[in-house]
Amino acid sequence: MAIVSSGGAFPLEFRGLDFTWFFRGDVTVQSPSQLVIRYGDGDRDEFTGSNVTYDSNGEPVGGAIHSYRTYDDGVLVAR
Secondary structure, three states, rough: OEEEEEEEEEEEEOOOOOOOOHHEEEEEEOOOOEEEEEEEEEEEEEEEEEEEEEEOOOOOOEEEEEEEEEEEEEEEEEE
């Protein structure tokens, strides 16, 4: 199970979370510390964490996600 920490004090579990909508883009980085998904035209989602593991479909299943950023046309719009 992967863990997302929200605001440092509120971890969220990935258990039962459907990641398929994220993977409509192209995964350009997939490592134990970072996952980057690009959708074209400068749009992308970036996850950073530690010890992140992936299943055979490339979906995160273990480790911890510490931050998330989303970009629209290359401009940071949420973190």
